[in-house]
Amino acid sequence: MPRPGQVKSPASDRLSDRIALGVLTRAFPPDLIDEVVAECGRVEQRHRLLPARVVVYFVLAMCLFFGQGYEEVARLLVQGLEREGRWAGAWRVPTTAAIGRARLRLGPEPLRALFARVCRPVAVRGTRGAWYRGWRLVAVDGTTFDLPDTTANADFFGRPGTSRGQGRSAYPQARVAALAECGTHAVFAADVAPLSVHEAALAERLFPALAEDMLVLADRGFCGLDLRRAAKAGGADLLWRVRSVVVLPVVAALDDGSYLSEIVAKRDHYRRADPERVRVIEYTLGHDGGDGTVYRLITSILDPADAPAVELAALYAQRWEIENTLDEIKNHQGSPGLVLRSQHPRGVEQEVFAFLLVHHALRELMHQAALRIGHDPDRISFTRSLRIVRRHVTGQAALSPLPTRPGHHPEPA
Numbered sequence: 419m420p421r422p423g424q425v426k427s428p429a430s431d432r433l434s435d436r437i438a439l440g441v442l443t444r445a446f447p448p449d450l451i452d453e454v455v456a457e458c459g460r461v462e463q464r465h466r467l468l469p470a471r472v473v474v475y476f477v478l479a480m481c482l483f484f485g486q487g488y489e490e491v492a493r494l495l496v497q498g499l500e501r502e503g504r505w506a507g508a509w510r511v512p513t514t515a516a517i518g519r520a521r522l523r524l525g526p527e528p529l530r531a532l533f534a535r536v537c538r539p540v541a542v543r544g545t546r547g548a549w550y551r552g553w554r555l556v557a558v559d560g561t562t563f564d565l566p567d568t569t570a571n572a573d574f575f576g577r578p579g580t581s582r583g584q585g586r587s588a589y590p591q592a593r594v595a596a597l598a599e600c601g602t603h604a605v606f607a608a609d610v611a612p613l614s615v616h617e618a619a620l621a622e623r624l625f626p627a628l629a630e631d632m633l634v635l636a637d638r639g640f641c642g643l644d645l646r647r648a649a650k651a652g653g654a655d656l657l658w659r660v661r662s663v664v665v666l667p668v669v670a671a672l673d674d675g676s677y678l679s680e681i682v683a684k685r686d687h688y689r690r691a692d693p694e695r696v697r698v699i700e701y702t703l704g705h706d707g708g709d710g711t712v713y714r715l716i717t718s719i720l721d722p723a724d725a726p727a728v729e730l731a732a733l734y735a736q737r738w739e740i741e742n743t744l745d746e747i748k749n750h751q752g753s754p755g756l757v758l759r760s761q762h763p764r765g766v767e768q769e770v771f772a773f774l775l776v777h778h779a780l781r782e783l784m785h786q787a788a789l790r791i792g793h794d795p796d797r798i799s800f801t802r803s804l805r806i807v808r809r810h811v812t813g814q815a816a817l818s819p820l821p822t823r824p825g826h827h828p829e830p831a
Contacts, residue, residue, distance in 0.1 A: 445779035526767035548601025553633035
């Protein structure tokens with residue numbers, strides 16, 4: 419044991435003090451990991467081969483190197499240290515079963531808490547493509563993740579029906595709703611639930627994350643006056659598409675081609691009690707009316723001088739950025755036909771938040787790169803950025819976050 423004031427040799431260090439995984443430890447520093455682990459009551463009472471901090475980094479690395487086996491991901495945590503001679507302690511790679519047990523001990527709570535601490539909108543005023551006039555553009559949407567076909571997952575999350583109505587799907591599915599910044603693809607609010615929870619109800623849980631400077635875009639699936647009022651409660655403005663069957667009487671025609679109307683809750687459809695004033699924008703896409711589909715948008719921005727109809731119609735295309743965001747997470751950070759690896763519901767929740775955390779770290783890194791060169795973050799390839807980070811993580815693992823001398827605290831790589 420080293421004397422007071424003496425720096426420990428690498429051989430006597432704990433592995434959890436030596437792990438540094440490039441972008442992951444930069445985005446989620448060890449001290450922050452320790453804080454959320456303590457907050458969630460996951461501090462170890464005895465020394466383990468896989469301490470809680472290591473398990474958090476393992477789960478994050480698992481979602482960065484998706485497709486690699488448990489034991490291979492565990493090797494990636496230390497191979498850089500071993501190569502550079504910075505980790506000389508005896509450490510054996512845990513078995514798949516041991517890693518599974520460690521994940522169950524950790525649970526989803528530390529990953530949820532870490533997401534709540536770190537994941538915020540990242541655009542600044544100089545970020546290209548992230549703003550419309552004074553509004554930060556954000557979008558809400560939902561998706562599903564296929565899960566391993568275990569009894570526990572099926573009982574908790576449920577299965578969708580098949581498209582032909584014959585039986586049930588091969589995989590249980592978890593429903594996920596998210597809020598993402600359109601200009602940077604940074605997911606800043608999310609939740610996971612069984613399929614029985616409607617997408618709109620799940621999204622409503624996220625609305626406390628909305629702020630006054632935001633303009634929220636949503637597709638036709640997010641309907642209902644109560645839902646819109648929940649989204650507006652924090653001062654955000656809305657630009658949502660509505661179904662063609664929604665009754666929108668013309669209250670006043672406006673000079674830019676839009677008109678003022680009133681919406682009511684479905685339960686008040688006939689009495690039209692407690693209405694809310696909205697502005698309606700109707701248009702078709704393409705030359706000569708395109709395919710004839712009429713798009714109907716309603717917005718809380720009532721004055722055309724603040725946002726002309728033609729600009730809002732063009733702006734609505736930004737809603738697709740959240741579709742691209744979810745595609746990045748599922749089909750690129752993950753893989754086409756993604757099936758999560760967690761066999762139990764708490765592991766599913768843990769894994770989903772780990773995917774979101776890694777994606778946010780990647781997107782924040784891409785935003786900083788775009789900002790330095792004055793580019794729109796959308797112009798930087800997510801796939802290429804992901805490959806670069808994967809290549810560099812194992813090399814950067816050789817850079818220890820431990821002090822190199824008493825009183826010196828370098829930044830983790």
